[in-house]
Amino acid sequence: MLKKYVMAPGPTPIPAEVLAEASFPIIHHRTPQFQAIFKAANEGLQLFFRTKNQVMTFASVGTGAMESAISNLTSPGEKILVASSGHFGNRWAEIAKAYSVQAELYESEWGHAIDVEEVRKRLKASPDVKIVFTTLNETSTGVLNDIQALTKIVHEAGAIIVVDAISGLGAAPFETDDWAVDVVLSGSQKGFMIPPGLAFVAINQAGVEKNKAAKNPRFYFSYEKALKKLTEEKMPDTPWTPAISLVIQLKKALELIHQEGMEAVWKRHAALAKATRAGVEALGLKLFAPTAPSPALTSVITVDGVDSGLINKTFRDTYGISIAGGQGKQKGKIFRLGHLGYADGSDIILEIARLEMVLHKVGKKVALGSGVKAVEEILLAENL
Amino acid sequence: MLKKYVMAPGPTPIPAEVLAEASFPIIHHRTPQFQAIFKAANEGLQLFFRTKNQVMTFASVGTGAMESAISNLTSPGEKILVASSGHFGNRWAEIAKAYSVQAELYESEWGHAIDVEEVRKRLKASPDVKIVFTTLNETSTGVLNDIQALTKIVHEAGAIIVVDAISGLGAAPFETDDWAVDVVLSGSQKGFMIPPGLAFVAINQAGVEKNKAAKNPRFYFSYEKALKKLTEEKMPDTPWTPAISLVIQLKKALELIHQEGMEAVWKRHAALAKATRAGVEALGLKLFAPTAPSPALTSVITVDGVDSGLINKTFRDTYGISIAGGQGKQKGKIFRLGHLGYADGSDIILEIARLEMVLHKVGKKVALGSGVKAVEEILLAENL
Numbered sequence: 001m002l003k004k005y006v007m008a009p010g011p012t013p014i015p016a017e018v019l020a021e022a023s024f025p026i027i028h029h030r031t032p033q034f035q036a037i038f039k040a041a042n043e044g045l046q047l048f049f050r051t052k053n054q055v056m057t058f059a060s061v062g063t064g065a066m067e068s069a070i071s072n073l074t075s076p077g078e079k080i081l082v083a084s085s086g087h088f089g090n091r092w093a094e095i096a097k098a099y100s101v102q103a104e105l106y107e108s109e110w111g112h113a114i115d116v117e118e119v120r121k122r123l124k125a126s127p128d129v130k131i132v133f134t135t136l137n138e139t140s141t142g143v144l145n146d147i148q149a150l151t152k153i154v155h156e157a158g159a160i161i162v163v164d165a166i167s168g169l170g171a172a173p174f175e176t177d178d179w180a181v182d183v184v185l186s187g188s189q190k191g192f193m194i195p196p197g198l199a200f201v202a203i204n205q206a207g208v209e210k211n212k213a214a215k216n217p218r219f220y221f222s223y224e225k226a227l228k229k230l231t232e233e234k235m236p237d238t239p240w241t242p243a244i245s246l247v248i249q250l251k252k253a254l255e256l257i258h259q260e261g262m263e264a265v266w267k268r269h270a271a272l273a274k275a276t277r278a279g280v281e282a283l284g285l286k287l288f289a290p291t292a293p294s295p296a297l298t299s300v301i302t303v304d305g306v307d308s309g310l311i312n313k314t315f316r317d318t319y320g321i322s323i324a325g326g327q328g329k330q331k332g333k334i335f336r337l338g339h340l341g342y343a344d345g346s347d348i349i350l351e352i353a354r355l356e357m358v359l360h361k362v363g364k365k366v367a368l369g370s371g372v373k374a375v376e377e378i379l380l381a382e383n384l
Numbered sequence: 385m386l387k388k389y390v391m392a393p394g395p396t397p398i399p400a401e402v403l404a405e406a407s408f409p410i411i412h413h414r415t416p417q418f419q420a421i422f423k424a425a426n427e428g429l430q431l432f433f434r435t436k437n438q439v440m441t442f443a444s445v446g447t448g449a450m451e452s453a454i455s456n457l458t459s460p461g462e463k464i465l466v467a468s469s470g471h472f473g474n475r476w477a478e479i480a481k482a483y484s485v486q487a488e489l490y491e492s493e494w495g496h497a498i499d500v501e502e503v504r505k506r507l508k509a510s511p512d513v514k515i516v517f518t519t520l521n522e523t524s525t526g527v528l529n530d531i532q533a534l535t536k537i538v539h540e541a542g543a544i545i546v547v548d549a550i551s552g553l554g555a556a557p558f559e560t561d562d563w564a565v566d567v568v569l570s571g572s573q574k575g576f577m578i579p580p581g582l583a584f585v586a587i588n589q590a591g592v593e594k595n596k597a598a599k600n601p602r603f604y605f606s607y608e609k610a611l612k613k614l615t616e617e618k619m620p621d622t623p624w625t626p627a628i629s630l631v632i633q634l635k636k637a638l639e640l641i642h643q644e645g646m647e648a649v650w651k652r653h654a655a656l657a658k659a660t661r662a663g664v665e666a667l668g669l670k671l672f673a674p675t676a677p678s679p680a681l682t683s684v685i686t687v688d689g690v691d692s693g694l695i696n697k698t699f700r701d702t703y704g705i706s707i708a709g710g711q712g713k714q715k716g717k718i719f720r721l722g723h724l725g726y727a728d729g730s731d732i733i734l735e736i737a738r739l740e741m742v743l744h745k746v747g748k749k750v751a752l753g754s755g756v757k758a759v760e761e762i763l764l765a766e767n768l
Binding site: 344349350354360361369371372376 | 385386387389407640644648649652703704728729730731734737738740741745751753754755756757760763
């Protein structure tokens with residue numbers, strides 16, 4: 001008998017109140033009942049994205065939203081800059097290639113944030129770049145990028161910025177309107193505390209203008225179609241069948257989130273991340289991204305001679321806890337502890353206590369309880 | 385935002401698979417569908433009670449099953465012996481009084497098990513006592529009584545034994561048939577891992593004979609009626625409407641339990657109790673029942689000058705964890721940590737880590753992590 005826990009940077013745990021929403025009979029989407037739900041969800045999304053602009057909802061996961069940004073905002077042959085800090089940042093360049101877009105890829109050293117000055121230099125050297133694609137939280141390395149600074153620099157160069165905020169939104173402070181971020185996308189199985197299957201795109205007027213000029217092909221993910229349906233009638237609508245039950249769960253999850261308040265949610269994530277880092281370091285392990293650590297997950301360098309996949313597997317098979325391993329060139333070298341979405345102090349206690357036991361199992365005899373001690377100290381100080 | 389945990393000696397946590405059963409539409413009970421479920425549940429109950437005799441299921445909680453044993457097995461004016469070790473043991477005498485039964489109450493010192501020799505002496509001094517009522521696990525003090533030894537002594541005196549095994553069954557090894565225990569009762573919100581609302585009574589031939597002779601009034605809880613319905617047709621039935629959805633959940637929970645195996649379930653409870661005691665003692669706290677500790681819960685003497693209710697309240701209000709306080713004359717003096725039913729090593733880690741933090745909150749500065757260290761050592765040794 002083993003209880004199951006998800007402590008990964010997505011999918012994240014789902015509150016019981018949100019799970020319960022999926023147990024009601026399905027309703028039809030072309031009804032006043034669903035339209036009222038969709039309207040409330042949209043308002044909740046705007047509060048979540050901190051924007052007064054439209055936030056489009058697609059029946060898709062995050063990669064679909066990334067593709068939508070390329071297909072809706074670029075033209076064949078166009079030059080773009082991809083400012084990447086890892087595996088998911090690089091995906092922008094892969095998608096661009098599929099759409100015959102010339103992506104200049106700037107990739108920071110993995111484990112480090114994107115260098116804002118490097119982006120400034122690259123844009124200066126390529127004045128024909130009118131759009132920059134980047135990442136808020138690089139899930140593969142556990143790095144948080146400075147989107148406010150990047151947006152400022154991109155705008156100074158006369159370009160617009162598109163941010164993959166899939167795993168970062170809801171964990172890190174993010175001000176779409178105040179920072180004037182042009183296009184922001186996210187996915188449901190992260191900070192939104194619902195299952196995978198919804199992707200979101202917030203877009204401002206500059207984004208809409210770029211969309212109008214962009215000639216790459218799109219249909220399902222067409223921003224024109226989605227925006228038209230969101231705004232043309234009294235009640236917002238969608239061009240295609242929405243993922244009804246996920247939208248209903250989204251509405252409930254956003255209610256819970258806004259009951260707590262965005263600032264409180266960000267503060268909680270920051271404190272949980274701090275407690276996790278303290279626990280990891282107290283055990284003598286090294287953080288993979290100490291200079292720009294993410295509030296959504298903590299990436300940890302594996303112990304000498306142990307493939308990080310074994311740590312991952314031991315967590316899962318011995319203790320029922322799904323964490324994440326390394327991706328791309330960090331496969332086998334790091335493991336990643338999630339503290340994203342529906343996570344509280346109890347999760348961090350359990351995650352670090354079980355890490356102590358996993359390390360024993362793989363032959364690294366740390367002082368049992370010493371990581372948890374460090375966690376508890378932070379949690380007591382942070383009232384968590 | 386605070387996740388909620390139940391870590392009390394009932395109600396206990398409910399597995400997701402069991403919760404899901406309650407989300408299906410209700411079915412009618414006078415159908416082959418429900419009869420098949422009830423039959424499977426009854427077979428699971430027999431394996432759980434370790435008996436080939438009938439196990440009756442009532443729509444009731446445990447106190448109803450206790451009352452049923454008095455009303456079905458005694459006559460007005462009859463003398464009985466109540467062998468009690470605390471608050472719930474004493475309830476036998478209260479119910480007996482309501483039915484004009486003369487209960488001789490032997491109460492062990494709270495925190496200690498029933499003295500088997502004292503029971504022998506009392507039965508010798510009162511040869512007219514033909515029935516003894518006692519408790520397997522005294523939830524109010526966290527004491528486990530030796531039912532095998534008590535049964536032997538009661539039988540030697542020519543009497544039968546009735547055991548309140550409400551909170552103990554499923555946690556402690558218990559062999560209804562091998563020990564020849566006459567009547568055993570339990571309740572659903574304990575080791576059965578389902579919500580409150582079902583009570584169970586297993587009865588052997590000696591119990592049935594006593595039932596036939598007993599003249600106290602009964603109707604709803606009539607063993608004659610319940611046994612007749614269980615055995616008279618090809619498929620077992622109930623005299624009144626069964627608590628349909630709880631029976632369906634019971635069937636599923638018993639499937640999970642028997643997949644694990646009763647011996648494995650008992651071993652898990654013993655190991656979790658051991659880990660809890662180690663954690664508590666490592667923090668310098670004293671066990672309330674060190675001589676006969678329960679595998680279902682651990683009772684702990686509060687720290688000097690702190691009402692145990694405050695510890696209880698801090699667990700609940702600050703950390704979302706429901707433990708239990710003291711009852712009866714131990715109110716304010718002890719608190720009780722549950723590890724009953726759907727509990728695993730992760731629960732004990734969390735319970736002891738949060739205890740460390742609760743103690744800090746109430747002004748007792750224990751060494752953070754030291755309790756968890758002791759827990760982890762036991763869990764590693766026990767593979768939990």
